[in-house]
């Protein structure tokens with residue numbers, strides 16, 4: 001009887017440990033940028049970030065866009081170095097994250113690994129997709145211990 005009792009206690013302890021440890025270790029959300037609109041001209045991604053956030057470390061952003069063809073403009077993903085370049089859509093020092101062909105199929109997945117502001121923009125047409133097309137947003141992932149369940 002006592003053995004069964006301590007086994008039960010062990011099972012309870014194991015379940016509690018799983019409940020506490022597993023979500024923290026493995027939980028990461030995956031966001032399709034723009035949802036149904038995907039990564040495209042004219043969608044307000046700044047509003048999208050406000051609606052979807054906060055974002056946490058190890059969450060991923062999936063950029064989906066068609067390859068360029070006769071009817072579809074090319075899109076891409078660049079990361080700006082700082083807020084000033086982001087605000088002015090100045091691509092001179094920007095880093096290419098995903099080229100025009102990389103948004104097809106299941107899209108391009110970017111995992112948020114660093115706790116810093118990420119300045120994402122579309123780099124096409126010399127920054128016009130960023131300025132006129134609103135294809136820009138900032139994400140600053142929080143530490144996952146700040147996540148509330």
Ligand SMILES: [Cu+2]
Pocket residue numbers: 040041074075076122123124129133135
């Ligand atoms: Cu674009």
